[in-house]
Amino acid sequence: MAEMTLFHYIHKNTVLHRMDGRLKLACLLLFSLAAGFASEFHDYLVPLSVLFCAILLAKLPFTTLLREMRFFGLIILIVIVVNSFTIPGDPIANSPLAGISQQGVSTGLRFAGRLLIVLLVSMVITGTTPLMKFRDAVEWYLRPVPFVPEARVATMINLTFLLIPVILDSFREMMDAQNSRCVQLRKNPVKRIKFLVFPLIDQTLRRADEIAYAMEARCYSEIRTRTAFKCGKIDWLMLAISLAVFFFVLL
Amino acid sequence: MPILETRDLTHVFPDGTVAIEDIDLKVNEGEFLVIAGPNGSGKTVLARHLNGLLKPTRGQVFLNGEPISKNIIEARKNVGLVFQDPESQIVGQTVAEDVAFGPENLNLPVAQVEMVVKESLAAVGLSQLATRSPHALSGGEKRKLAIAGILAMKPKIIIFDEPFTGLDYPGVVQVLKEILRLHKTGHTILLITHELEKVLAHADRLVIMHKGRLVADGKPESVIYRVEEYGVRMPLRDGEKVEALTWLK
Known part of the structure; x- marks a missing residue:
């Protein structure tokens, strides 16, 4: 497991690595919702472009991650193929394969796009957030919820x-x-x-x-040192970009 | 007054197995004590009683004359236990996170946690690896990390449960040097091992356990000749003295 990079924290000193965990979790949610609401071609293109920029900004080893994503590539391919053949609709003109419908291909590509957005956003979040930071953010969000320890x-x-x-x-x-x-x-x-x-x-x-x-x-206790969260201007800017992407897709 | 003491300490498992029986042990401040015994002699069970991880069936453990059951957190702060398998002690995703676990449990302020983590990592020479994943460390480094995690709690007494298990020669030397350094800086050391040849030269006292009982206790040079009676390999060869029993040159 030590050799795996995908979905593992990769220590670097970048804006995304230093970003507040709570805002990062909010960005994860916004991108996941954007993936769910996306329907047109440009709805996918915008979040995907932003995520590619995020990967570059976080200095994550893109080619290594891409190689390790082969398995998911196969799943995405299966999703496209299954949808193309099972969803009824107008046949594609001059297609050498019988049974493929235009609507099927289009639905398959939409599902694939959603999967890709969720995969990339998970990759960016896990690659730039140490587990403790993620954990602290979850804890912070759960604090006001009654009856949840x-x-x-x-x-x-x-x-x-x-x-x-x-x-x-x-x-x-x-x-x-x-x-x-x-x-x-x-x-x-x-x-x-x-x-x-x-x-x-x-x-x-x-x-x-x-x-x-x-x-x-080591004296485990539920009353522990609470993390001091720090929100800088850049953190808010990242959240604003995520909000912009979400509203662009929604509207 | 001994810093740590057990009186009539007995532990019986629910299935009726007697793990330790009537253990009377006194540990003085600053002492380097080696506890030896074959597998299943109750060494680890004894260690887990000394910081209140296990509750005795009979008897008590005293820290500075007070029963540890009165304030278990104080006992755990003062008596650090380095586990046999350092992997089981690691709970952080990075080296620094793991060291911070103890001080965070003690609810120390963030700045103090950061300071203690830095100090502890520097003390064991792991500062450069603070952001690495603990699982990517070597055996010796993992053991050092386990020690750093304990040092961050500022204990007075440190118990090492089989600290040389699974380590190669450089790993043993690394860990042994660290233990000796801690002893020099005033910590009371209890070291559980059956590999006496690696460490006994540095000990003030040798205690032998056999079938859950404490069967010998004294200066290493007086107890060493009885170890084979109790299933521990005699490490001295003809003409050798206890001073030869170390892996440090």
Whole structure:
């Protein structure tokens, strides 16, 4: 997991990296809503152009990220193809493939555009925001909500993100260990899953227990130091750009 | 008065397994104590009682003469525990975030948290790696990060649970130097290990645990000849003295 760049925080000293977490979260929401409301070609073009500029501004390794997005590229392609063939409508003139409709292609491209916007905005946010900042912002937004223990929710978010790479590493190691003992010769898939899932759950629970002990040993408390948020002019400018993109798409 | 003391300390797990039984141990301020014993002898369970992570079935732990159950937070602040697996201690996404976890729990002001984090990272020589992901560190660096996380709480006593496990030679040397530096700066050190050859030369006292009981306690040169009776490898070769038991040249 250490080699993965996509959806991982990449430390740089840029305007986007220094931006206030709360405003960044608001930008994430505005871009996601813009993706949902987009319908015309230019509705996609504007947010996508802004996001490309954001990637350049944040000095994120674009080619590496693009390479790691191959899997999502495949999903986007599937979305376009499935929509093109399943949505009824006018056939495309001179098309060598039968069954493709103009409306299908258009709907497929719209879905693909939405997916791409959500992917890019997630990439920018995760690449420029350390988990703690993100967590603090979520905690800040939850503070006025009654009956929601905001500190506990924030800790749960933190631990979940922390444990995912650890669980994936354990999973890979267990797979290798079982392959080295010829598990592939077992034809029953249920048994193979059983050999993998139960030890993985067991190990994850043990690790969770250890982490809980380690946190307690360091005086874990829900009454913690509160982050001092700082909002500069540039932060507000970023929010204004996001608002402009949102209203452009909406109107 | 000892800084840390256990009286009649006993822990029985819910399934009836006796992990430790009737442990009476006194640790003096500034002492370097090595606790040795084979696997399953109760060393880790004892360590987890010393800062109140586990509740004893019987007996008590005293810090500066006061039962730790009276003020568990004070006990955890004063008795730092560096876990055997440093991975389980890491909760931050960056090195600095992880070190800040403890002081933030203590609700210190932001400026003070930042200062303590800087000091702790500088103390273990990790300042340059403050923005790195902890999972990208080497074994020795991870252990140092775990130590920095504990140092940020300003403890007087530091317990190291098997600090050399899984480390290569340079890693052991790195960690050992760090432990000795902490001892020199006035910390009381309790080090749990069965690898006596790496550290015993620096210890003031050696305690042996066997089947949950404290079976030997004294100066390393007097206890060392009994270790094999209790399942710990005798590290001295013919003619060698305890002073030879270190991986530092």
